[in-house]
Each structure stands twice: as structure tokens, then as C-alpha cells.
Amino acid sequence: MSTSADEHAARTQAGDSAAPPDAAVDFDELTQSYRWRGPTGEHADAELRRLEVLHFERFVSQHGGVVSGSGGARGLHAPIRSQKAALTLPPGSAEQLAFFQREEAMRYSSPNQAWVYTLRDGSQSSVSPIGKKSSAVGKAREHFLLRPERPPSVTLLALVRDAAARLPGGEGSRADVCELLKESQYLIGGVNDAQISQVASGALDRLHQEQDPCVTYESERKVWIYLHADRQASDFHALPLSKKSKVASLL
Structure with missing residues (x-):
């Protein structure tokens, strides 16, 4: 029986699961990357974004920051790109x-x-x-x-x-x-x-x-x-x- 994204997110936060929901993604052994194979559309994009945020740190620690292949979950690397030149300095008075x-x-x-x-x-x-x-x-x-x-x-x-x-x-x-x-x-x-x-x-x-x-x-x-x-x-x-x-x- 497949697990919904929300159910899986709750389990992940509780430390009960480390893999993305089976119904949404599969893992390509050749490219060492996850592929999205769930539904498409606006709802799916929002669901994928929630998974991305929840799994990013665990994913990188487990797989060493793997580079996705063609069709891979490239969004998983977006947090890294956003931090390269991020502004961390609070505005002065x-x-x-x-x-x-x-x-x-x-x-x-x-x-x-x-x-x-x-x-x-x-x-x-x-x-x-x-x-x-x-x-x-x-x-x-x-x-x-x-x-x-x-x-x-x-x-x-x-x-x-x-x-x-x-x-x-x-x-x-x-x-x-x-x-x-x-x-x-x-x-x-x-x-x-x-x-x-x-x-x-x-x-x-x-x-x-x-x-x-x-x-x-x-x-x-x-x-x-x-x-x-x-x-x-x-x-x-x-x-x-x-x-x-x-x-x-x-x-």
C-alpha cells in the first residue's frame, strides 16, 4: 500500500522513514538519483516542494549530494544554489x-x-x-x-x-x-x-x-x-x- 506525501512527511519528521513515498518517486541506481513519477500539475508541484524541503538535508547526508541524471529531481539542489550568494547581513541603522x-x-x-x-x-x-x-x-x-x-x-x-x-x-x-x-x-x-x-x-x-x-x-x-x-x-x-x-x- 502506498503512502501519501503528507503521511510520509509526518513519518519523516518523527524519524520513522528516510525514503520518499513509493507512489511519488523511484530511485535510479544507474544515475543515483530520485525521479518523480507521481501525478503532474500544480498540486503535484506543491507536493514535490514540500517533500524537497523535508528531505533535503537527509538526502544530501545519505547520498553525498548526488547529481541527478536526465529527468532527475534537480530541485533537490535548489537550496544549495540559493545559498551561494545569499545575503546574511541584517540591515544597519x-x-x-x-x-x-x-x-x-x-x-x-x-x-x-x-x-x-x-x-x-x-x-x-x-x-x-x-x-x-x-x-x-x-x-x-x-x-x-x-x-x-x-x-x-x-x-x-x-x-x-x-x-x-x-x-x-x-x-x-x-x-x-x-x-x-x-x-x-x-x-x-x-x-x-x-x-x-x-x-x-x-x-x-x-x-x-x-x-x-x-x-x-x-x-x-x-x-x-x-x-x-x-x-x-x-x-x-x-x-x-x-x-x-x-x-x-x-x-
């Missing part, structure tokens, strides 16, 4: 934004010195000097995403580095970095999310490849980890400023 922008202005007024940002939770995170041997005054190089009246030391690479330094707990998704990047007072208004994402992606890759990288990427959890949070100012002298300037000028 107006007071927090104003406090950060004051610190940011002070940071770029002394570009050749290391800086310590105060994060939303009150903790602190160090960030390296910009690495450009120039004064804090003068004309900045034109860039279509940056305000022309900004300090000359402000580059997209530097802004993304600062955003990574401000990740809560020193880690977060690329979407989290993008959200923190958008808080900078030096970006022009009206920048869309696609442009921000492209900038963050390229800059994070560059920062990861530096001689003294400040970030690393953990592929299993899909997060960027900031590495310099606990450094002292003297710790940033290992990489010559000329080398930093060359890298920073790329963006």
Missing part, C-alpha cells in the same frame, strides 16, 4: 551608517596609515594602508562608479577591501560584501546591484591573489573570510607600498 561614513572619511584622510574600523557589534577590524604615496588632497582619477570629488586615494579595490574588513565575525557571502560596499559615501548614486556585484567579484579575486592576501574563499560554505582583522599597524609593513600601489591602481 541610520546611526550605524553615519558612524561608518565618519570613520571612512577619516580613513581616507590618512591613506598611508593602517586603519581600524569599528563594526556594528562594537568589535574592531584592522585594514591595511591604501598604499598610494600621495597626499589626501588633490584630484581623483575619474571613474564612472565613483564620485569625482572623492579623495584621490579612494579606489574600488580599496572600498571592497574595507567592506570585507567590516564583515561581522570576519566572514560573509559576496552579497554581504556588496551590501557593505554600497554603504560607502564615495559611490555615485543610482549604482545598480549588477554593477556592485561585478565590482565586488573582481576586487575580491584580486585581493585574494595579492602577495599578502587579506581575504580567502571557503568554497564549502560559499563565504569570504577576512584575514587581517586582528593585525597591528606594524604587521602591514611586510608588503612594500610600491607593490600595494601597483595592485590598487588596477581598479
Whole structure:
């Protein structure tokens, strides 16, 4: 006798069953994947979604995150895709934004010195000097995403580095970095999310490849980890400023 989806869901939550309902799916030994062979239509889609949510974690743990074959239950991998760039950072308050922008202005007024940002939770995170041997005054190089009246030391690479330094707990998704990047007072208004994402992606890759990288990427959890949070100012002298300037000028 077959088991309905609702009955099976209740049994699964109680720990009585690990396999999907026999009437709805079968298991392909060749492709190591489940196939939906139940009824089709709007009701079936809703039923399949409930099963997907209930079985996802157990399915992955039992079958090692198998890749479905042709006609396989590809939806079982949707939760993984949705987590790759998921935004986990809660929105900050107006007071927090104003406090950060004051610190940011002070940071770029002394570009050749290391800086310590105060994060939303009150903790602190160090960030390296910009690495450009120039004064804090003068004309900045034109860039279509940056305000022309900004300090000359402000580059997209530097802004993304600062955003990574401000990740809560020193880690977060690329979407989290993008959200923190958008808080900078030096970006022009009206920048869309696609442009921000492209900038963050390229800059994070560059920062990861530096001689003294400040970030690393953990592929299993899909997060960027900031590495310099606990450094002292003297710790940033290992990489010559000329080398930093060359890298920073790329963006």
C-alpha cells in the first residue's frame, strides 16, 4: 500500500522513514538519483516542494549530494544554489551608517596609515594602508562608479577591501560584501546591484591573489573570510607600498 506525501512527511519528521513515498518517486541506481513519477500539475508541484524541503538535508547526508541524471529531481539542489550568494547581513541603522561614513572619511584622510574600523557589534577590524604615496588632497582619477570629488586615494579595490574588513565575525557571502560596499559615501548614486556585484567579484579575486592576501574563499560554505582583522599597524609593513600601489591602481 502506498503512502501519501503528507503521511510520509509526518513519518519523516518523527524519524520513522528516510525514503520518499513509493507512489511519488523511484530511485535510479544507474544515475543515483530520485525521479518523480507521481501525478503532474500544480498540486503535484506543491507536493514535490514540500517533500524537497523535508528531505533535503537527509538526502544530501545519505547520498553525498548526488547529481541527478536526465529527468532527475534537480530541485533537490535548489537550496544549495540559493545559498551561494545569499545575503546574511541584517540591515544597519541610520546611526550605524553615519558612524561608518565618519570613520571612512577619516580613513581616507590618512591613506598611508593602517586603519581600524569599528563594526556594528562594537568589535574592531584592522585594514591595511591604501598604499598610494600621495597626499589626501588633490584630484581623483575619474571613474564612472565613483564620485569625482572623492579623495584621490579612494579606489574600488580599496572600498571592497574595507567592506570585507567590516564583515561581522570576519566572514560573509559576496552579497554581504556588496551590501557593505554600497554603504560607502564615495559611490555615485543610482549604482545598480549588477554593477556592485561585478565590482565586488573582481576586487575580491584580486585581493585574494595579492602577495599578502587579506581575504580567502571557503568554497564549502560559499563565504569570504577576512584575514587581517586582528593585525597591528606594524604587521602591514611586510608588503612594500610600491607593490600595494601597483595592485590598487588596477581598479
